[in-house]
Amino acid sequence: MSGWADxxxxxxxxxxxxxxxxxRIVIDLLGEQNCCLSAQEIFDRxxxxxxxxxxxxxxRVLELLTSEGLVQRxxxxxGIARYEPVQRSGEHHHHLVCDSCGKVEAxxxxxxxxxxxxxEEGSGFAVAAHDVVLHGACxxxx
Amino acid sequence: MSGWADxxxxxxxxxxxxxxxxxRIVIDLLGEQNCCLSAQEIFDRxxxxxxxxxxxxxxRVLELLTSEGLVQRxxxxxGIARYEPVQRSGEHHHHLVCDSCGKVEAxxxxxxxxxxxxxEEGSGFAVAAHDVVLHGACxxxx
DNA sequence: GTTCCTGCAAAATTTTTGCATCAGT
DNA sequence: ACTGATGCAAAAATTTTGCAGGAAC
Numbered sequence: 001m002s003g004w005a006d007x008x009x010x011x012x013x014x015x016x017x018x019x020x021x022x023x024r025i026v027i028d029l030l031g032e033q034n035c036c037l038s039a040q041e042i043f044d045r046x047x048x049x050x051x052x053x054x055x056x057x058x059x060r061v062l063e064l065l066t067s068e069g070l071v072q073r074x075x076x077x078x079g080i081a082r083y084e085p086v087q088r089s090g091e092h093h094h095h096l097v098c099d100s101c102g103k104v105e106a107x108x109x110x111x112x113x114x115x116x117x118x119x120e121e122g123s124g125f126a127v128a129a130h131d132v133v134l135h136g137a138c139x140x141x142x
Numbered sequence: 143m144s145g146w147a148d149x150x151x152x153x154x155x156x157x158x159x160x161x162x163x164x165x166r167i168v169i170d171l172l173g174e175q176n177c178c179l180s181a182q183e184i185f186d187r188x189x190x191x192x193x194x195x196x197x198x199x200x201x202r203v204l205e206l207l208t209s210e211g212l213v214q215r216x217x218x219x220x221g222i223a224r225y226e227p228v229q230r231s232g233e234h235h236h237h238l239v240c241d242s243c244g245k246v247e248a249x250x251x252x253x254x255x256x257x258x259x260x261x262e263e264g265s266g267f268a269v270a271a272h273d274v275v276l277h278g279a280c281x282x283x284x
Numbered sequence: 285g286t287t288c289c290t291g292c293a294a295a296a297t298t299t300t301t302g303c304a305t306c307a308g309t
Numbered sequence: 310a311c312t313g314a315t316g317c318a319a320a321a322a323t324t325t326t327g328c329a330g331g332a333a334c
Contacts, residue, residue, distance in 0.1 A: 136265075
């Protein structure tokens with residue numbers, strides 16, 4: 001699970017970036033997650049540890065990781081961006097959002113991935129990432 | 143094409159909302175579009191007409207229409223929300239975004255819709271809308 | 285006439301940037 | 310040492326809200 005964090009730090013080093021302090025802390029935290037976190041959530045979780053990180057640094061780390069394709073930026077409709085690790089295996093999930101209570105669930109679906117892949121091939125774009133968000137009411141709210 | 147604008151105004155009236163001034167102007171503009179607009183784009187396009195609308199009213203109209211399910215709010219990854227009419231026919235498209243030049247293209251794909259529908263049925267959520275965004279480099283930028 | 289709608293301005297939220305200082309190589 | 314990274318604070322960008330006046334029904 002922390003394989004992503006190590007691989008990510010290594011990838012940054014290989015590209016000439018340094019790797020200490022805030023950057024490593026944020027990467028480690030992201031690597032422990034299995035779903036997406038917002039910049040504010042990252043800041044808040046680190047605030048009360050012995051290694052707090054400035055909010056500006058959080059944003060800068062996320063921007064760097066996103067531009068290097070190491071994390072994916074995801075917007076779930078609430079107006080705030082969330083970020084999650086990109087697995088080198090290509091494995092990834094999508095999101096179900098309850099517009100009533102805000103709950104977020106992840107799901108995977110191979111058939112959906114195949115359909116997306118076919119669209120991407122015919123698109124004329126070099127598609128680097130995709131994003132699927134389903135909005136509705138969750139089991140408790142429906 | 144303006145069928146949507148008329149139907150939307152009628153739907154609001156039926157729910158007890160009034161329908162004059164800014165609200166109708168924004169609805170008419172949305173009805174003329176075939177893809178999504180941001181609040182700022184709507185404000186800017188109306189600013190130089192003989193019927194400008196305050197930015198706060200633009201947001202309020204969009205919020206109302208979104209909550210009534212008459213427009214869909216879409217986030218394409220730039221941090222700003224975009225809005226587009228929801229066709230009663232159920233017909234809709236998804237978006238390809240060039241992360242390099244910002245170009246947005248729409249696409250439709252029945253096989254993708256079927257795959258999404260199957261996921262939605264097995265999700266445990268009452269899915270009201272879905273959103274697919276493909277990110278990459280367009281033909282000119284790749 | 286009553287109630288909702290609108291616009292302006294102010295506020296709140298999220299994200300970015302300037303700059304001096306600090307840390308990694 | 311050199312250069313990039315960090316934190317703080319200020320700024321920018323986007324969205325929301327308060328309130329007084331105006332319009333729809």
